[in-house]
Amino acid sequence: MKIRFILIAVTVILVITGCVKDKPTEETISDVELYINEIFAAGDGPDWLEIYNPGTANVDIGGFHVYDEGTLSDKHQLPSPTAISPGGFLVIYCDDEGQGLHANFKLSSSGEEVWLEDVNGKIVDNVDFPQLEDNTSYGRFPDGGDDWQVMTVPTEGASNQGISSGPRISSVQRTPVQPASDDSVRISAIITDDSGIDSTILFFDTTGTAFIARNMKNTAGSDEYYQFIPAASESTTVRYYIRAVDDSALAVTSPSNAPNQYYSYVTSDTPPEEPRIYINEFMASNSGTIDDPDFGESGDWVELYNSGGTAADISGMYLTDDLSEPDKWQFPDGASIAAGAFLLVWCDDSNTFQTAYHTSFKLSAGGESVGLFDTDGTTPVDSLTFGNQSTDISYGRLPDGGGNWQSFTTPTPGQSNGP
Numbered sequence: 001m002k003i004r005f006i007l008i009a010v011t012v013i014l015v016i017t018g019c020v021k022d023k024p025t026e027e028t029i030s031d032v033e034l035y036i037n038e039i040f041a042a043g044d045g046p047d048w049l050e051i052y053n054p055g056t057a058n059v060d061i062g063g064f065h066v067y068d069e070g071t072l073s074d075k076h077q078l079p080s081p082t083a084i085s086p087g088g089f090l091v092i093y094c095d096d097e098g099q100g101l102h103a104n105f106k107l108s109s110s111g112e113e114v115w116l117e118d119v120n121g122k123i124v125d126n127v128d129f130p131q132l133e134d135n136t137s138y139g140r141f142p143d144g145g146d147d148w149q150v151m152t153v154p155t156e157g158a159s160n161q162g163i164s165s166g167p168r169i170s171s172v173q174r175t176p177v178q179p180a181s182d183d184s185v186r187i188s189a190i191i192t193d194d195s196g197i198d199s200t201i202l203f204f205d206t207t208g209t210a211f212i213a214r215n216m217k218n219t220a221g222s223d224e225y226y227q228f229i230p231a232a233s234e235s236t237t238v239r240y241y242i243r244a245v246d247d248s249a250l251a252v253t254s255p256s257n258a259p260n261q262y263y264s265y266v267t268s269d270t271p272p273e274e275p276r277i278y279i280n281e282f283m284a285s286n287s288g289t290i291d292d293p294d295f296g297e298s299g300d301w302v303e304l305y306n307s308g309g310t311a312a313d314i315s316g317m318y319l320t321d322d323l324s325e326p327d328k329w330q331f332p333d334g335a336s337i338a339a340g341a342f343l344l345v346w347c348d349d350s351n352t353f354q355t356a357y358h359t360s361f362k363l364s365a366g367g368e369s370v371g372l373f374d375t376d377g378t379t380p381v382d383s384l385t386f387g388n389q390s391t392d393i394s395y396g397r398l399p400d401g402g403g404n405w406q407s408f409t410t411p412t413p414g415q416s417n418g419p
Contacts, residue, residue, distance in 0.1 A: 030122035034059060035144045037089065039127065040154050042109030043135035046095040048156060049107070049114060053084040054144040063119040066092055068105050069112050076103040089157045096288065106288050108296030109134075131293065149194050152252065167193045167244035169254035172263065177339045178272045178309040179265060181234040188226040189216075189242055189254065196247040202227040203259065204240040211239070211259060232267050239264045272309025272339070279372055279382045280305035280342065281396030283411060284363035284389040290413050292346045293355040299348030300363040302370055303413055306337040307401040316375035319345060321361045323369045323385075327377035329359040344414045365389045 037052035049066070053059050062080025079100050084090045091101070098104030107114070111131045116124040129138045130150075137154035141147045152166045171190040179185045191200055200218075203211040206229070216225040225244075232238055241258035245251045255261040281303040283289065288298045302319065306312045314335045320328035332353055337343045344356065351360035363370065371383035384405075386395060394411035398404050399418050408417065 028123055030118040030120070030124045032059065032061075032118050032124050034061070034084070034116065034124050035140065036114065036116055036125045036127045037143055038137050038139035038151075038155065038160060039107065039114070039129050039132075040137040040156065041094075041107035041111075041129070041132045046093045047107040048091050048093050050139075050157065051084060051090045051092065051116065052140075052143050053086060053088050053090075056086050058083045058085055061090070061116075061118075064124070065117040066103055066115065067117070068094075068107065068114045071105045074104065075117065076105070089159075091157045106291075108291050110291060110293040110296050112296055153250075166248075166250040167191055167197060167246045167252050169242055169244055169252060172242065172254055174263075174265065177265075179231075179238075179267050180269050181236075181267050182231050183267070184231050185229040185238070185265070186226055187229060187240060187242070188219075188224055190223045191225050191242075191244050192223050193244075193246040198245045198247050198249070199243075200225045200245075201243045202229075202240060203243065204229045204238060206230065206232040206236060206238050208237065211241075216242070234267055234269050236267045237264055238267065273307070275306050275308035275310055275312030275337075275339070276401070277312055277314065277337065277372060277381055278305045278307060278397065278401045279303075279370060279384055280400055281394050281408070281412065281417060282347075282363065282370060282384075282386075283392070283394040283413070284386075285365035285391040285393075287391050289392045289394075289411055292348065292358070294346075294352075294358070295348075295350070297348065299346045299350075299358075301413055302345045302347055302363075303396070304337060304343045304345065304372065305397075305400050306339060306341055306343075309339050311339055312337045314343075317381065318373040318375075318377055319359055320371050320373065321347070321363055321368055323371050323383060326371060326373040326380070328361060331357065342414050342416070363389075365391070 035052045036049055038050040040048045060081050060083045061078055062082045064078045065075035067075040092103055094103045094107045096106050109132050111129055113128040115126040118124050137151045139151055139160040141149050141160055143159050169189050169191050173188050175186045187202055200216040201213050202216050203213050205211045214227050216227040218225050239262045241262045242254045284300050286298045291298055314331050315333045317331050318327045320326050346356055346358045347363050348358055349362045350358040352358045367387040369385040372381040374381055394408045396408055396417045398406055400416055
């Protein structure tokens with residue numbers, strides 16, 4: 001019998017000590033040899049999981065069940081017949097529809113456990129997958145193997161064999177945030193790859209005519225890469241982006257469609273603007289547009305925006321959905337928003353702080369108010385009274401921090417509302 005339930009993450013081996021509730025035994029493990037082969041939990045299009053048949057004959061999985069942690073008591077049954085050909089793949093869409101090959105649950109981008117169960121209630125396969133960024137997937141290498149990798153090129157309904165996940169660029173930062181004319185600017189990023197990095201290049205333009213390329217340097221003992229942009233005269237718009245290539249010659253850029261898009265700043269010898277915090281966007285009826293990173297649930301949310309040129313300390317400030325009770329929920333010590341950055345606050349009545357902030361109240365889709373108050377619990381920083389809200393449609397300022405409010409059919413939680 002094949003060995004199951006040893007799951008290998010990108011860099012850490014996780015030994016599963018339980019299946020659904022108890023340790024798997026020969027009586028609870030199915031003899032059917034199929035694998036949950038790839039998982040897509042966030043990004044463009046519906047969530048999905050892919051089943052792989054490594055055998056030499058068709059396997060009919062009609063009557064089998066798929067489920068996640070939230071549907072243990074309401075498992076989705078697959079229609080009969082549903083055959084997977086030898087060496088073939090079957091995609092099950094996790095879009096909460098509950099019909100045919102469309103399961104009655106969505107996957108959590110913050111990670112969770114999913115199962116495939118045969119007609120006798122025995123476990124065919126299960127996977128405990130990690131947090132995934134938008135448009136990445138988590139797959140076995142090779143197909144049906146024990147090595148799992150995060151892939152920036154998902155392979156829905158196709159083999160994972162030979163597909164490199166490619167470099168990943170994250171945490172792009174510049175120092176100083178608001179450069180003056182005599183500042184050289186340090187650009188840094190965290191760059192990783194499942195095999196190896198071949199090159200990392202910073203492209204920048206201080207003249208408005210062409211990008212200049214410079215190889216980035218690696219900070220010893222870390223995944224940080226950095227390079228400097230030379231000082232530019234006052235009021236110069238400086239554009240830049242990063243390109244990384246791995247040992248498989250797969251290249252990625254940040255932003256992803258550079259050089260058509262790029263990061264930028266304008267040099268200024270004027271002292272940075274003082275922080276000004278705005279309620280910038282919110283959603284009062286979220287059915288799955290975005291899940292919180294702590295509980296994997298689709299709660300209401302409010303986005304705050306710091307329009308200033310310095311970080312804003314919001315420790316001790318208050319957020320409320322009742323302007324007559326301004327001190328309803330308080331930010332803990334250490335809460336802050338970087339210059340020009342956004343902070344997402346989950347209004348889900350859980351009143352906790354883990355990876356994210358969770359308030360002691362929920363928003364009303366039928367309309368109410370939301371307010372941000374200073375540390376004295378009485379001085380308003382920003383507030384809004386809103387009417388009836390539609391599910392999965394947010395309401396926000398355009399541009400960020402501006403006076404014009406409008407509905408967004410494509411919400412931008414934690415990101416700019418601008419084009």
